[in-house]
Amino acid sequence: MRHKSFEGMNCPIALTLEEVGEWWSLLIIRDALHGLTRFDEFQQSLGISPNSLTRRLTELCAAGLLERRRYQDRPPRDEYLLTARGRDLQPVVEALAAWGRKHVTRKKGNVRLLDSATGAEADPVLVDRNTGRAVNLDDFRYVAMPTAHPVKRRRLPRD
Known part of the structure; x- marks a missing residue:
């Protein structure tokens, strides 16, 4: 079900939600930040239907957050790579994850952000x-x- 459009609002949060507010979108961005690039990887990670995933990937590409790149011609297969605009969502995704670990999952979760130099867990x-x-x-x-x-x-x- 589509919500009302926030397009006319003069608010950066509302206008950002217009592009990435659908719940699968940020999970796809999260997975792309974790290095997933291929349709089957996203589908396996998320358990999303192929039609929904196709729609979300198309919208994320149209919004300039992902770039579709052909990696195989026969049969045709594409990978989806974060653009600079998409990578700029990392602080948002990490902030949501940190809040969720603190208030929802009580420090549970399968992926952590570590400092590459020290190996220590980041606390964004x-x-x-x-x-x-x-x-x-x-x-x-x-x-x-x-x-x-x-x-x-x-x-x-x-x-």
Whole structure:
């Protein structure tokens, strides 16, 4: 079932969900980050129907998150590789995984992100690129820009 379109909203979260909000999409991106590239690999990993997987892969390619590349002509077979735009979703995927390990699975999970140099398990946090400080609700605040929805302009301080 298709949700209403967020296309008209002036919100980066809503517009991002328009491209990757369908639940299989982020799982395909996750698997691509884990090195999976082929249709059968995605299908086996996810247990998704071939029709649904074809649709999702087509949409992710159209959104510029994956690139389809032919690796065999007879029979024709393609692989799906992350684009730079798709790789930029890694912090989002890692943040969801970290939240899930903390609040949902209680540290369970089959794949972990490790520091390549030390082998230590990574503990991802959102960091402000300008200051290097971890982003949290105590040290950072939201402000409403002039284009924000009126209800948010009433609730939040303005920039």
